[in-house]
Amino acid sequence: MEMGMQMERSLFNSIEENGIANESRTVAEEARRHAQQPVHQNAQEGLCKKPKASDLRKRLTEIDYRCQLSGVKLSPDVLSVDHEVPIEAGGRHTLDNVLLVHAVVNIMKGTQSKREFIGWCRLVASHNFDDDTEEHF
Numbered sequence: 001m002e003m004g005m006q007m008e009r010s011l012f013n014s015i016e017e018n019g020i021a022n023e024s025r026t027v028a029e030e031a032r033r034h035a036q037q038p039v040h041q042n043a044q045e046g047l048c049k050k051p052k053a054s055d056l057r058k059r060l061t062e063i064d065y066r067c068q069l070s071g072v073k074l075s076p077d078v079l080s081v082d083h084e085v086p087i088e089a090g091g092r093h094t095l096d097n098v099l100l101v102h103a104v105v106n107i108m109k110g111t112q113s114k115r116e117f118i119g120w121c122r123l124v125a126s127h128n129f130d131d132d133t134e135e136h137f
Contacts, residue, residue, distance in 0.1 A: 051095045056081070060100055067102040069109070069117070080106040084114045 049055075065074050069082075080103040085091030088111045099114070109117040 049095055050093060051081075051098050055095050056098070056100065059095075059098075063100060067105055068099040069101050069105050069114070072102045072105070074100065074102060078103045082106045082109060086111045086113065089113060 051059075060074070060079075066072065067074055080101050082099045082101045082105075083091045083093065084097050084099055087093065091097050101109070112120070
């Protein structure tokens with residue numbers, strides 16, 4: 001139980017200190033860039049607001065500290081923030097567009113939408129694994 005509490009504190013501290021996670025830029029660059037993005041003037045309180053550290057901590061608890069794309073357990077050293085619809089594709093840095101993911105998954109996803117990424121993952125998996133293969137890595 002104590003190990004779990006330490007992991008939780010580390011994850012929360014990581015979110016608190018970094019604000020958002022490092023994608024391909026440094027955390028500080030990401031934080032500055034996202035802080036400058038305006039929220040749509042008609043956005044209502046709730047999902048369409050810019051995510052705060054407290055929002056991300058709450059989300060992390062709700063998802064049981066698991067990557068929202070792969071289900072892999074998250075730790076502070078692999079926690080990353082991604083956008084379901086990439087910023088480069090017109091997505092916004094709002095709570096409803098933010099995913100907490102494993103850093104490796106975030107790198108693989110790159111600037112693809114969640115839908116595109118999952119489509120490619122299915123294609124690669126179906127090409128490389130038999131249906132009866134249990135262990136994929």
